[in-house]
Amino acid sequence: MQAAISATLDKWGGLDVLINNAGFLGVTPLAATETKKFDLMHALNTRAPLITMRSCFEALKLSKGTVLNLCPPLNLDPGWLGAFVPYTTTKYGMTLLSMGFQEEVKKTGIAVKTLWPATLIATAAVGMVAGEQGLAMSRKPTIMADAAHALIKQRDRFAEKVSWLDEEVLGLLGETDFTKYANVPANAAHIQRDFYIGKF
Template sequence: MSNNISDKVVVITGASSGLGESTARYLAARGAKVVLAARRAERLQQLAEEIRASGGEALPVVTDVTVKEQVQALIDATISRFGRVDVMINNSGLMAIAPMAQGRTDEWDRMIDINIKGVLYGIAAALPAMQQQNSGHIINVASVAGVKVFAPGGTVYSGTKYAVRAITEGLRMEVGGNIRATLISPGAVDSELKFGSNDEASSNNVKEFYKQAIPAESVARAIAYAIEQPAEVDINEVVLRPTVQEF
């Protein structure tokens, strides 16, 4: 397989479901060695076994992206097993939708910890290894809510995704040359993201909104497109939505 994906070592956070799981399957089927990171050990193990049964290579590593030592341990385990890390996909995310007036500061903290700090910890852990091997690709999953503010209700979530967009663009400018940086901004995609809201009215609205969702593999294909380009081509940003999505 000369698809520029085959044999690449790809680390994926949030790999136990949704976009992460779908991307892991999709890339493994194209010859990538996938490292699966998430908190749910059983789900990771099951996915790894399924990928191996299909002839792929998969390493499950239980990881909480809000704990930087665990993210570093994830990269250390990857290098210990495969000798390198070619692609880091920072995909873990939380979408807790509620009006700001409700003051759900615990949810705001959690979104900042997962959506922003989790991405930063992923970059901090993977970048030194990539600089040492003189190649690499960091892919951050944001949202259309990082292109347009999703309000009322998604204001803080949008804030975290705007941050990811700024971080990815700054990273591109700082490490360009041999290391690529890509931002993937999906609209409504079928995943567990829609279950992140504890405010009942907001939760109902989100579930209604997600009835138009496209399959998670839609995002996997966009990620694969970015990875498979020749080394000197950097796909910086991909925004994808269901054709019927207005926002």
């Protein structure tokens, strides 16, 4: 990661946006989670964003840039905590890092935001966990791309808080019909809400 960041700065002379999107999805309860698997989740979901934010800090300060981390809003519903707490702690760790880093850098002009889908998104990870049925009840990744673009390009409009859902962002831009994002158009009325959104 350090080498990639250095190469980016050398090639482009600066950095405007840092997006932490890589992650590891693990939906096992604590009693069934191997230490090696938890270490991988922690390394990708929590440790890596800390390293990239720290390593990009000076460049982002110069550009008054934006950090966008893909992690959920904090939801302490006991059901979600009990379902797969090892994964949850690593993703919430990323959220807490984001909230704390925003407070740390608020006088520098850097904006730190988090983004999470309100529904399942048709990704390889969802396909692995939920299969074809899950993909059929998902939205296209385009909705996340559109929301991410808005958070970065119109960040003053979203200055009120750190954590956002894709639907919230696009709703503030006037979007009311999300059916165009359905991965399977015929299932647009039956999209599955994502992890951590609402009650378990």
